[in-house]
Amino acid sequence: MGNLYLVNATIVLENSILEQGFIHIKDDKIETVGEMAVCPSWSDDEQVFDCAGMQYVIPGMIDIHVHGAAGFDFMDGSHEAFEGIAKALAKEGTTSFLATTITNPIEHTVDALKSLEKYSAQGTGLDVAEMLGIHLEGPFINKQQKGAQPESAIITPDAKVFREWQELSGNAIKVITFAPELDAQFELLQELTKTGVIPSMGHTDGSYDETMDAISQGVSHATHLFNGMKGMHHRDPGVVGAALLHDDVHVEIIPDGIHFHPDLLKLIVKMKGLENVLAITDGMRAKGMPDGEYDLGGQQVTVRDGTCVLSTSGSLAGSIVTMNQARLNLAKWLDLSIHEQIQITSVNQAKRLGLIGRKGSIEVGKDADIVVIGQDGEVELTICRGAISYERNGGGN
Template sequence: MEDIIIHSATIVNADRTSPNQFIWIRGGAIRRTGSMDLLKQNVPEEIRLRAVMVDGSRGFFIPGMIDMHIHGVQGADAMDGTAEALETMARVLPAEGTTAFLPTTITQKSENITRALEKMAEYRAAAPENGTAEIAGAHVEGPFFEPSKAGAQPAEFIVKASVDLFERWRQASGNAVRIVSLAPEHDPGFALTAHLQRIGVTASAAHSNASKALVDEAVKKGLSHVTHLYNGMSGLHHREPGIAAAALLNPALTVEIIADGVHSHPDMVQLAYQAAGANRLCVITDSLRAKNLPDGVYDLGGQQVTVAGDKPYLPDGTIAGSMLAMDKGFRNIQAFTGCSREEAVRMTSLNAAHEIGIAERKGSIEAGKDADIVWMDESEHVQKVWCRGRLAATAEQKGGVQP
C-alpha cells in the first residue's frame, strides 16, 4: 500500500488556514495531518523512508471541490445514458479541482431519465476506487416544473410532482438520488417534498413561480435547498418577494449560486453572500457538454444550444447552462464578494458535502476523510489534484491523468 506524505504545506479548510503542515495519505484516505514539528512523532520512520514525499511549500492545499449541479463537460452529458459519458466527466473534472460531483438530469421523457439513472448506478457499481472524480449520487432536475419558468428545460415534458414516478427513478439509480429540483407549486400537498425529507433526499425549489409565502410553507414540509439562485424562478420584487427573497431570508435553505458573472451579475452574487452568508451558499457550475470545447452548436436535452464565449443560449436567446469551471468559481466567489479563502472553501466543498450527506468523508482535509485534495498556486490555479489518494490531474494534463 503506497504512502504519500505532503510536507511543509499550507492547508486551507473552511474553518482555518494552517501553515507548515504535513498530510499523510494511505489507501485512498488521509491517515493523519499535523504540524511539521510532529511529523516524526506521528509517522513511523519506516513509512517516512519508503513514502512518496511531496514538497508542498509553494501554494496551498484545499479539500476537493464538490459540484452538486453539473450536466456535462468535454462532449459528455449525464443524459447520454452511457458509461463513456460518465467516465469522461469523472476523468476530466479533477483538472478544475472537482473531486466529487452529482451528474444532473434534465426534463425529458421518463424513460430517458430512467436510462440515465440506470447507467449512473451501473457506473458507480463498477467505477474505480481512486484516480477520478467520484460520482457521489445523482441530481434529478425536473420534470416537476412550472412551464413559464422552464428556461432551458424542455417544457413539453414537464409534469406534476409524483412520488410514484420519483420512486421508479430512485430504484433505477440504485438509491443514489441526492437532490430533486422541483417547483413547489406543482407538488400537490407537498407530498413529494415531504417524502424526500423522510428518506433523506434534498428537495430543492427550481424553475418555479412560487411566492415567498408558498416557499416558506414548503420549507415546513421539508424543502431545504434552492437551485441556481435568481435563475428560473420568481425574482426579487419590492411588493412580491418570490423564491429569490425566500432563499436569501429563510435560514433553513441552502442556496446554489453560479458564480460566472453571466447567470448573475457579480453585485447580485455579493447580495446573496451578504444576505445568506457563506454558511448557506454552494457554488455550482451547471455546466454543459460544451465546456472545454470550442464555440459552436451543441445538444442539451434534445435542444440546440449555441455557445459563444462564456454564454450558451437557445435559439430564442434563453440562457442554457454555463461554461463555468469550479476553480474559476472558487476565484470568482472571492472576487465578487470579498469573502475569505476559507469561506470560498466552505462554499465550494464543505457546504455541498453536508447537503448531499457525505461530510463524514469529504469537504475538509482531516484525518479519516477521503484523500480528495487540490493543490493550488498563489494565484489560485490548480497545480495537482488527488482523488481518493491517487493523482488525478496536473496543471500540464488538463484532460485528466490517464489510468
C-alpha cells in the first residue's frame, strides 16, 4: 500500500469524461482526480501506471450474483476457494461481489455460511475482489421452477430458519432469492423487509396476481429475469410481466446471449429504464476453466462452447460469462455509451446495496476500485481498494 498513480488516462467520471487525466490513490482510497497539467510529481518508490493508449479508466464492476470461478465454488466452504474466486473475479474487472449460495442440504448451507462469516471477519486481502456480503439463492424456492437447484434440498420459506442463518453469517446476507407465493402470510418477506435484506423473487412459479401481491408487500428485486420463473402468457403475465410492469422492482440480467434472446434487453430497458437493471454473471466454478464436467450444488454440469447445462436434464446451470464480457455484450446489443455501461455494471449495484457513498464511481474519498480498459475492450489493470490485483501484461494475481 501507499501511493499509486494512474496517469495520461481517459477517466470516466460520474457525469463526464476527463481526457488526459490522472488519479492519485493513497492506501485504499481515491485521493485526487485531476488533469495531467496539475498532476504532482512522484518519487521512484511510488507505483505509476501509464494509461496512454488505453481506452478508458472506469469504476470497478460489482457482481451481486456469482457462485464461483477458477474451479472453486462458495459452497466449497474453504478459505482457499473464497480467495481463489476473489482473485479470479479481479481479472475480469470485478472489484467486489456478493458470495452466492445454492440450494443444498441444511447442514451444508450452515457450514458454508459459517465459513463465509469467518472469511469476512478475517478481512479479505486488499489485492483481491472484496466480498460485500452473501446472496442466499434458495432453498426457499418452488420445485416447479428449480432450474439447476437440487430439488431434494428445497424447503418451504421459513422466517425462523432465516434468522438463524443470518446470525450464523454475521448479518452478511444482503439478498435472498425465494418463491414468495410459498411464503405463508408473507412471514419471511416481512422479516426481510424489517431487517433490510433485499427480497428477490426467483425460482418462482407464482401467477401474475400472486406476484403483484408479493410486490405490494415488499418484494423489490427479480433474480435473473426470464430464467427460473413463470414467463409471460397473454392470459397470465406471470412473474416476468409483474417484474417488468412494476416500477419499484429491480431486475438482474445475465447478458451472455444464452439465457435469453439479446433483443429482449431492448424490451427490458424500455420497460424498466437503465436505472433498474443490474448485470450479473451467475458465474459457476467453470468460469475461466476449460470445457468439461463440473460440480454445481452436488450436481454434474457439462460446460461446452460457453454453455453450462445439467448433465442429467439439460437445464441451464449458471454461466461462465465475465462481467467485462457482459459489459461488452450490453454495449453491442443496446448501443450503450460508456456511462450507460457502468451504470448497469457498477452504479446500480452500489446503489442497490446502499454503498454508493464508497463504491460505484470514481470520486475522491471513495474506495480505489478501478479498472483500466484497453483499446480492444479487455481488462488491462484491476485495482481493488488501492492494490493492483491484476495486470494483463505484467502478472498480478
